[in-house]
Amino acid sequence: MKHLMSLAGLSVAGLMLVSCNTQVKEANYQVIPLPQEISVMEQAAPFILSDGTKIMYPEGNERMQKNAEFLASYIKDLTGKSLSVQAGTEGKGILLQLGGSSENPEGYQLKVTDANVVISGPTEAGVFYGIQTLRKSIPVVQGMDIALPAVEISDYPRFSYRGAHLDVSRHFFPVDSVKRFIDMLALHNINRFHWHISDDQGWRIEIKSRPELTEIGSKRTETVIGHNTGKYDGQPYGGFYTQEEAKEIVAYAADRHITVIPEIDMPGHMQAALTAYPELGCTGGPYEVWKIWGISDDVLCAGNDETLKFIDDVLGEIIEIFPSEYIHVGGDECPKVRWKTCPKCQARIKALGIKGDKKHSAEAYLQSFIITHAEKFLNDKGRQIIGWDEILEGGLAPNSTVMSWRGESGGIEAAKQHHDVIMSPNTYLYFDYYQSKDVENEPEAIGGYLPIERVYSYEPMPKSLTPEEQKYIKGVQANLWTEYIPTFSQVEYMELPRMAALAEVQWTMPAKKNYEDFLKRLPGLVDVYDVYKYNYATHVFDVNAVFTPNPQDGTLDVTLSTIDNCPIYYTLDGSEPTAASAQYTEPLKLKENCTFQAVAVRPTGNSRIVKEDIAFNKASMKPVTMLQPVNKQYEFNGAPTLVDGLKGNGNYKTGRWIAFYKNDMEAVIDLKEPTEIQSASISTCVEKGDWVFDARALSVAVSEDGQNFKEVASEKYPAMKQDDKNGVFNHTLTFSPVTARYVKVTALTEHSIPAWHGGKGNPAFLFVDEISLN
Structure with a gap:
């Protein structure tokens, strides 16, 4: 991984006051997430936070005592001040108390x-979030008192x-690291930790009645290098x-008002478990804990009664460890190929009277049987299941909550069926995706492109739902899969x-959200990151840098900006820019x-170039x-992307490519005057x-009037083979020189994916970038 420079000190310095020969620095309540209401009392005197300040909590309330101790430790981390914590509610200082006017429990x-700081809430959790706001408002500074401006903040979360x-599972992190992750969640007002503890590549939780799960299933012999390269x-x-x-870990999280939700993925993603108990698979094995990434065809045998007992044994111990209402049962990415040929699975389908239909195969309905079994077991123990949106397939178990990851459609469908939904679409909330287009200078990731601006732009309430249906959207979650995160x-x-x-996205009401304002507040939070x-x-x-093709002037217009409006310097000759280079003043x-x-x-240092x-x-x-239309999902900046002079790399989600799906690409370029050309090329990803x-x-046709075209060159390409490489492909047609004003470039998509592929028979996406005419 590249070690990036620290940006401590970037935040705008708080107001510096001088009082009785002691320097005082002012707090700033414009924190992340932004509170719903902040009313600063302009003329009132501030509260001075000094070494003698006390933190008080209601006597006999252990959770509130814990809150007070957290606040004291946060203030010591940020300022070096050691504040005393004491029971009672009398005197000057910081007072934590239950009560207040909020109807939201958090x-x-x-x-x-000038006399007191009072944080009140209907629950200890509410008080804890008030503490987080106070913590993030305090400047990171040693040896100074802190002035807390007189204020009234009323705040509550948008989502529960x-x-x-x-x-x-893919990569294991020790207990101390998991606790550090929980600390990060607390800083960001996050109250659910979804802990994915089993998969094909490793079983990570002790089950005492099934010791082989960890004795055998927690170990793989080696790990594939990179993206399933075949090298280990x-x-x-x-x-x-x-x-x-x-x-x-559960107790550590609970102290910070965070619920741990464990995930035991079933009936797929079970190869580590099958390695330990091969009799639970359709073929009987032998199996090995998977060394590669992806989706294994080997899953739990749905026709085997021992599988149902295994599920009960595992979930029975899981609920003893985890007191959460929800237990996550996965339910995603379960291939049915073994079930189609397994006598036991087919016998189960027959015994249950399951029939395939236009919506789902019999095997898809069989998966619903497994999920419903798990749900009934958990419901009988007072628990609820949550699963990925595939649990909709084959009919949803009655009390299930759906976590919508394949975009939002699963969540929308579940809400329409009156099931609770957690929105977690990969297109906005998969943090294993690249966060920069410059993937060469990033640690290896699974792919994709998810910059912070796109995360911020997410609105979890689909407009296609009625207000009544929207009530089923209970929350929002981001996911981090660790195949490439060792x-x-x-x-x-x-x-x-x-x-x-x-x-x-999770806490603040949408009317209060503003990305530019968020960027101004972010450096203050980054100062806290630096402390830890x-x-x-x-x-x-x-x-x-924003690059905009300007057809009117025939120029590529470049607009530059930074989060803090600091000086920007640039070069155009390939030399490295420094403070001695040309300074940017206008586009x-x-x-x-x-x-x-x-x-x-x-x-504090220069940014990356x-x-x-x-x-x-x-x-x-x-x-x-x-x-013909550009695919809406991958339209980005649309057709001008094809002629902006900027080449896309091997990541098709960066916005440098546009996609065509279920139709071909037909682009007509107006050269504005008759122009001689003799070659045309495109790149595909x-x-x-x-x-x-x-x-x-690929074909090229020319025209004088933009209506009547004459083809000048064309070429066909074979269907892709399984061993063809991924990446960027370049296609060029050359022809006798021809003069024309309009040029039509047509690229045909793959209308039917070959039989060797899992998507056989379906149309494929075609991603195209720069059209070059010379």
Whole structure:
């Protein structure tokens, strides 16, 4: 992983006061997540937080005592001050109390006068969130008193379920690291920790009645290198939590008003369990704990009564460890290929009278049988199940809560059926995705592209639901899968500061949300990250470069900005920019090939360099019209992307590519005057596992009037084979020189995915970037 520079000291310094020869620094209540109501009393005197300040809590309330001790430790971390904690409610200082006017159990009031700081809430959890707001408002400074301006804050969360997920199956993290993750959640007002503790690559929780699960299932012989390259590291890998360690983590989270929701994924993602108990699989094995990433065809045998007993045994011990109302049963990515040929599974289908229909196969309905069995077991013990949106397939168990990850459609469908929903769409909330387009300078990730701005933009209430249906949207969660995240330092890097954007989606009302304002508040939270030495990503402090094709002027217009309006310097000749380079003062209008580079220069250190190779051709910055639609999901900036002089890399989600699905690409470029050309080229991006395939044909036609076209060249390409590589493909047609004003470039999509692929027979996506005419 690249070690990125620390940006401590970036936040705008609080007001510095001088009082009785003691320097005082002022607190700032504009924190993340932003409270719902902040009323600062402009003329009133502030409360001075000094070494002698006391923190008081109601006598006999252990949870409130714990809250008081947390506040004292936070203030010591930020300021070095050691505040005393005492029972009672008399005297000056910081008073924590139950009560107040909030109807939301996690709401609070924070009232500051010159005599007292009072944090009140209907529950200890509400008071804890008031403490987090106070904590984040205090500047990070040693050796100074803190002035807390007189204020009244009334605050409460938008959603009752505010979750973050961590996968410890693909890579295992020790107890101290899991506790550190929980501390990160507390800082961001997150109250649910979804702990993914079993999968094909490792079983991570002790089950005393099934000891082989950890004796055998927690260890894999080695791990694949990279994206299933076929090469392995040769290093045995393992790790699991004893039940006592898991209970310790549950208690640690509970002290911070966080509920741990365990996930035992079933009936798929069970290869580690099958390695320990091969008789639970359809083939009987032998199996091995998986060394690769992906989805195994080997799943629990749904026709075997021993499978049902196994589920009961495991869940019976899980509920003894985890007191959460919800137990997550996965239910996702369960291939049915073994069930189709398994005599026991087919006998079960027959015995249950299951029939396939237009909506689902008989085997899909069989999965619902397994999930319903798990649900009934848990319901009988006073618990509820939650599962990924695949549990909708084959009919949803009656009391299930659905976690919608494959976009929002599963959540919308579940809400319409009056099931509770947690929104967790991969398109906005998968923190294992890249957070920069510059993937060469990022730690390896699963793919995708999810910058902090996109996380912040997420609105969890689908407009397609009625107000009554929207009531079933109970919360929001971000997920971190760890196939490519071997260290906890990298967990921090992938989570932060995207978790700050998540916090505001979960807590703050949409009318209060504003991304530009969020960016102004973020440096104050980053100062807190620095106190705890979190390894956060710093992309948000880099130069933000926006490239806009300008067909009118024939230029690529470049607009630069930074989060804190610091000076920006740039070069166009390939040399590294420094404070001695040209300073950016107004948008640049580029007309020719160049290597553009820019850097933000700050007293705390320079940002990373933003670099783009810009290549002009005869199509560049010209008007472009699409005769067939661009796919809405991957439209990004639309047709101008094809002629903006910027090349996409091997990640099709960066916005440098646009997609076509269920139709072909037909782009007409207006060269604005008759122009001679003799070649045309396009680039495509291929990721076969995601149904993203190469073009099947390319053709070029020319016209004088934009209506009547004559083809000048064409070429067909074979269907992709299983061993064809993923990545960027370039296609060029050359022809005798021809003069024309309008040029139509047509690329045919793969209309039927080949039989060797899991999506066989379906149309594929075609991702296209730069059209070059020369």
